[in-house]
Amino acid sequence: MRQDNGKNLRGMFLFPILILALCASLLLVISKGSTDISLSVVYGILNDQIFHGGMGLKEGLWARADYQIIWNIRLPRVLFGILCGAGLGLCGAVMQALVLNPIADPYILGISSGASSGAACALLLPIPFFSGQYQTTIMAMIGALISSFLVYFMARFAGGGKLHPVTLLLSGTAINAVMSAVTGFLIFIAKSSESIASVYNWQMGSLAAAQWSTITVPAFGVCLGLIVCVSQSGKLNLMMMGDEDAAALGLSVKHFRAGMFIICSIIVASLVSVTGIIGFVGLVVPHVARLLLRSSNNKFIIPLSALSGAIYLMWADSLARSAFRAAELPIGIITAFVGAPFFLFLMIRKNYRGQNG
Amino acid sequence: MKIEFRDICVDAGGKKILHEVNLTAECGKMTGIIGPNGCGKSTLLKTTLGISPMEAGEILLDGASLAGFSNKKLAQLYGYVGQDSDCVFDFTAYEIVSMAAHIRGKTSKKSEKEIVMNSLEQLEIPHLKDRNIQSLSGGERKMVFIARAFAQGVDTIILDEPTNHLDIKHQLFILDILRKSKKTILIVLHDLRLAAHYCDTLYLMKQGKAVYSGSPSEVLQKDRVRQVFGVEGFASEKEDGTLDFHLQMN
Incomplete structure (x- = not known):
């Protein structure tokens, strides 16, 4: 937007620095784990697989075990972390603009738990259509969309036909509780202990299910979401001025908000169906991006949130894998430990007042 | 552009907020709406945004129904x-004003900058351009939002109590700018002295109805002011031909 006041300069420095940090983190995180592998081997195997079609492996330049660990186990997981962090970060930024409240994210607005209960239905109930991951993803999307619509209409009803930021957050909290209860009930009536364990894992969030075979749908969801959200960043800026001002500046507020909620639900569902609920990422990351950029301009904040979210979740997952050698810590615990105090810090730092609330 | 409100009825929570309001803002004139708190002035202006449902009535823009136009x-x-124009996020005054620049259609980066700077200069606030909107005073914020309306490049501006938060010098400054702009202005004002001096036509509202309309000297008669506001006051002509409003205070 502005060319002459240093903000763009800040962005111009931040993007290359964060992209470098992302690449460096990727190598470092892949090298760390139950067996540490040297960075040069990690780089060599990735370079060989991506640019030389695996010639080095055929020539026996590195051990097959290292290749298995790096290429088939850790890389898909780290890429999944990147997708997950980017997706949740950008959804957080978008939702904060949509509901005009800096303390909104897919978790707080109940969309994550909606997706989770949809996915739990797929895992625990006999659903006649589709199967495997597609069934889980589709059910998660349905759950997320139901949650979004319930939150939206409850908030409108409570606000007497208008959408107040505070009522939106409150109805989000209510739907979050209801959807978590639905998941809990499904676990209660389920017969298989294996399914119960996997649903339980989900409520805490984990990237352990990440494999090459499960990465396609989330990759598609996040990339498409990123493109759409960046292209709509100008309109998201208008939304940040409040419904009346946004309408006065030419935006069809209702349709735009509904459309963007659907897009966020699809992104979140594509992730939650594999990873479960990872809370607070969408809340923390856009704020860090705004602090770094010292602006709320979505043209920069959305890609910056995606980038910082990717780096954040990659390291959070690395910590989840390595904190306790014997067992893996659910990543949701780490993001909650970081996110909840940050949430408090935000409330103390600023006296949040909703635009209309 | 001429704006006509015809028989506008708005209900909220089972209560009639506006009841068959008729009002016309003539092209190039300043039309003022005055009335006590809660009489429906702001609700009437908001009907022009097309986001609050109306129970009945129609708004015509140069004769064409508003319902047929998109928000854009x-x-x-x-x-x-x-x-209530405000912002809880970190935008600079420049960024806020530039949000209106897209409305003019495709503009090059340079012309967007020109549009924004012209608007800021018109309101004599170019020094605020890099300031965070949240760090500005209420009055300064108001000036930024008025600059944004100027940046839209339109010939009609609707303002809801724009003099709120402004000191007396800036109240006069804003109203002078609006009058000199020769735009069609539809404005809600609380200060009857300013309304008498600046407006070409006044509408006096009470309990959701436009009870009197006409020139300020017609509308601000003693009995009408007493009936609507419950105070003693009237408009009278000064030596230079302009109107002043006299309020009797105990």
Whole structure:
């Protein structure tokens, strides 16, 4: 937007620095784990697989075990972390603009738990259509969309036909509780202990299910979401001025908000169906991006949130894998430990007042 | 652009907020709406945004029904400065004003900058351009939002109590700018002295109805002011031909 006041300069420095940090983190995180592998081997195997079609492996330049660990186990997981962090970060930024409240994210607005209960239905109930991951993803999307619509209409009803930021957050909290209860009930009536364990894992969030075979749908969801959200960043800026001002500046507020909620639900569902609920990422990351950029301009904040979210979740997952050698810590615990105090810090730092609330 | 409100009825929570309001803002004139708190002035202005449902009535823009226009088209026809315009996010004054620049259609980066700077200069606030909107005073914020309406490049502006938060010098400054702009202005004012001096036509509202309309000297008669506001006051002509409002205070 502005060319002459240093903000763009800040962005111009931040993007290359964060992209470098992302690449460096990727190598470092892949090298760390139950067996540490040297960075040069990690780089060599990735370079060989991506640019030389695996010639080095055929020539026996590195051990097959290292290749298995790096290429088939850790890389898909780290890429999944990147997708997950980017997706949740950008959804957080978008939702904060949509509901005009800096303390909104897919978790707080109940969309994550909606997706989770949809996915739990797929895992625990006999659903006649589709199967495997597609069934889980589709059910998660349905759950997320139901949650979004319930939150939206409850908030409108409570606000007497208008959408107040505070009522939106409150109805989000209510739907979050209801959807978590639905998941809990499904676990209660389920017969298989294996399914119960996997649903339980989900409520805490984990990237352990990440494999090459499960990465396609989330990759598609996040990339498409990123493109759409960046292209709509100008309109998201208008939304940040409040419904009346946004309408006065030419935006069809209702349709735009509904459309963007659907897009966020699809992104979140594509992730939650594999990873479960990872809370607070969408809340923390856009704020860090705004602090770094010292602006709320979505043209920069959305890609910056995606980038910082990717780096954040990659390291959070690395910590989840390595904190306790014997067992893996659910990543949701780490993001909650970081996110909840940050949430408090935000409330103390600023006296949040909703635009209309 | 001429704006006509015809038989506007708005209900909220089972209560009638506006009841068959008729009002016309003539082209190039300043039309003022006055009335006690809660009489429906702001609700009437908000009907022009097309986001609050009306029970009955019609708004005509140069004779064409508002319902037939998209929000984007409406933003090309008139600007709106709300009573509650504010922002809880970190935008600079420049960024806020530039949000209106897209309304003019495809503009190059340079012309966007020109549009924004011209608007800021018109309101004599170019020094605020890099300031965070949240660090500005209420009055400064108001000036930024009025600059944004100017940046839309429209010939009609609707303003809801734009003089709120402004000191007396800036109240006069804003109203002078609006009058000199020769735009069609539809404005809600609380200060009857300013309304008498600046407006070409006044509408006096009470309990959701436009009870009197006409020139300020017609509307601000002693008995009418007493009936609507419950105070003693009247407009009278000064030596230079302009109107002043006299309020009797105990």
